[in-house]
Amino acid sequence: MSYLSPPEFAGKMIDAGESKVFMSTRDTLIRATMAGAILGLAAAFAVTITVETGQPLLGALLFPVGFCMLYLLGFDLLTGVFTLTPLAWLDKRPGVTPRAILRNWGLVFVGNFAGAILVAVMMAVILTYGFSVDPNEVGQRLGDIGEGRTVGYADHGAAGMLTLFIRGVLCNWMVSTGVVAAMMSTSVSGKVIAMWMPILLFFYMGFEHSIVNMFLFPSGLMLGGDFSVMDYLVWNEIPTVVGNLVGGLTFVGFTLYATHARTGAARPRPAAKPAEPAEAAEPVEPSAAEQTKVG
Template structure:
């Protein structure tokens, strides 16, 4: 059977985190760059579908194609390493420490941002014919997304910041569930189905994904969005990164680790003793 039991994929999660810690700087950055670029293309695709059809659900339904491709190709998103890499440290794998965890996160962040920024520039060129004309409908939509999800939060002050953070938490709860779901199956169709469902949920619900935002907001700035780089960093990217970290590690990584990799002691069961026919069995003690 292609299904992998929880105890087995929990061990795979720890092994994956350890492998990422010891990956070379070169490979880490390249894989992160490609992950950011592919996810950005998927976001551009989903926005295009939504604008052209007027159906946000259809855009959300199709967005996971990019997520599935990048993970099947072995590329890494910051949201995924937030969940997997700390498990190798918590499990006390040799040579894995806080510094090596932070190193991996930093390299993946840089790679993801560079990849997403590359696609943001490419898409800005596409929707403006090389900045020769005003943005088309897709370009206008990209600009307004950046406004509503920066200035829109800022208008509500602390309540807006809390909402932004919680949306980041909920996002990586779903996205990291998709990362882990790929480990639940040994077949490509099984992996794709497992990844597709939670990622579709996050996108349609409008939760905040730090790497998707690395594409949406720079492209919005290039296309005339009415917000600043400071608005983007303070009222989206930084709180979203923190929320993504908390959501993925708390609701996915640590919970699966605690209950499948390092399970608690099983409760004692009563011992039953067979008695002559016609009588009920009686509890004779506890193991």
């Protein structure tokens, strides 16, 4: 069967986290850069569909194509390593230390950011003919997104910051579920179907994904969005990263590890009641016909 049971894919989660901790700097950066670039393209694709069709659900429905591609190609997002690498430390894998985990997170962050920025610049060039004309409708929408999801939060003060943080938590609850879902199947179709569902949910609900935002907000700045780099960092990227970390670890990584990799002791079963002895059968009197036959 192509489906793996929860204890089986929980073991794969731990193994994956360990392998990422010990991956070379070169490979970590390459894989993270490509992941950020592909996810940025997927975000641009989804925004274009939404603008041209007027149907946000259609954009959200097709956005997961980028997520599925990057994970099938073996690339890494910060949101995924947030969830997987600490499990190898919890499992006491040799050489997996908090310092090694932080090294991995830092490299993946840099790679994701580099890939997302690269695509942001490319899309800004495309949407403005090399910055020679005003951005088209898609470009204007990218600018509006950046403004609404930075200054828009800042307008609400502490309540806005809390909302931003919780959206980050909910986002990586779903995104990390998608990462784990890819481990539930050994077939490409099974992996894609399992990944598609939680990614569709997070994108349509407007949750905050730190890597998607690495594309949306820099591109918004280049396309005329009325917000600053500091607005982006303080009122989106930094709280989103913290929320993504909390959401992935709390609701996916630690939860699955605790209940499937380190399952609690089963409760004692009640003792079976002893079987009652069967009553002796009473002798059956022969019928009159049988008595006559015997006689």
